[in-house]
Amino acid sequence: MKITKIIVIYVGLIFSFQIGIAFSGPHWSHEEQSKWGAIEDSSQTEVPLMYPYAECSIGKHQSPIDFAAAEVNREKKLNKLRIWYDVDNAPVFYNSGHGIQVNTSLDYKGEVEVGEESYPLIQFHFHEPSEHVVGNKRFAAELHYVHVRADGKILVLAVAIDEGEESAAFQTILNNMPGLGGDKNEGTGIKIDPASLLPINHHHSGDFYSITGSLTTPPCSEGVAWYVLPEPITISTAQLEQLRGFYTNNARQPQDLNGRAILTE
Numbered sequence: 001m002k003i004t005k006i007i008v009i010y011v012g013l014i015f016s017f018q019i020g021i022a023f024s025g026p027h028w029s030h031e032e033q034s035k036w037g038a039i040e041d042s043s044q045t046e047v048p049l050m051y052p053y054a055e056c057s058i059g060k061h062q063s064p065i066d067f068a069a070a071e072v073n074r075e076k077k078l079n080k081l082r083i084w085y086d087v088d089n090a091p092v093f094y095n096s097g098h099g100i101q102v103n104t105s106l107d108y109k110g111e112v113e114v115g116e117e118s119y120p121l122i123q124f125h126f127h128e129p130s131e132h133v134v135g136n137k138r139f140a141a142e143l144h145y146v147h148v149r150a151d152g153k154i155l156v157l158a159v160a161i162d163e164g165e166e167s168a169a170f171q172t173i174l175n176n177m178p179g180l181g182g183d184k185n186e187g188t189g190i191k192i193d194p195a196s197l198l199p200i201n202h203h204h205s206g207d208f209y210s211i212t213g214s215l216t217t218p219p220c221s222e223g224v225a226w227y228v229l230p231e232p233i234t235i236s237t238a239q240l241e242q243l244r245g246f247y248t249n250n251a252r253q254p255q256d257l258n259g260r261a262i263l264t265e
């Protein structure tokens with residue numbers, strides 16, 4: 001195994017813990033999201049360590065956002081987004097305590113490329129309802145593909161989910177997800193192709209909206225590159241009910257833009 005891959009996995013694990021579950025910090029919940037920044041870590045005695053989620057409150061580039069409120073800057077063009085997902089032979093079905101998540105296996109090679117830069121896919125997870133909104137329109141759910149580069153830089157690819165046709169890949173995830181927060185189901189022999197959850201026209205590339213933002217859960221760290229596909233996928237009404245059976249209302253409210261514009265390719 002190449003050293004770069006080992007570093008990617010190591011950094012990836014750290015970030016997947018931060019994104020997925022608060023192993024490294026005090027308890028939080030989506031109900032009290034307006035107060036995340038004020039949650040104290042009682043094991044610390046000095047500011048700012050006492051407030052590990054302060055960025056949720058004082059950050060100026062927070063996610064998600066309302067796309068209808070943002071201007072699209074068409075002057076500055078971004079590099080194309082290329083999606084190179086493949087079948088994962090040993091995905092881990094992980095109930096993070098805040099959502100349902102699939103962690104890719106350690107030797108998984110799926111990634112996205114933006115220009116010369118590649119970002120390995122570490123995990124993907126679901127929010128219900130959607131976190132990104134377009135004016136009054138909130139989607140039934142939202143899928144986040146989380147990519148973490150060796151230097152720690154994070155890129156999240158977001159896909160809106162509508163109620164409609166059933167998704168076979170999503171059913172596989174629901175069927176194998178443990179019921180209890182913190183539990184993992186691994187070594188199942190079940191394979192998952194993360195691309196099977198992408199909109200049909202976006203299996204390898206496609207148009208997108210991009211904005212700089214943050215993790216949408218504590219510690220709300222900024223510097224995250226968000227790529228949002230304009231086309232939703234669908235899951236059935238029964239599947240949406242099953243998703244709600246795990247977690248409902250695990251979505252953060254849209255955050256102030258503070259002058260940020262949306263970029264596209």
Ligand SMILES: [Zn+2]
Pocket residue numbers: 125127144216
């Ligand atoms: Zn998310």
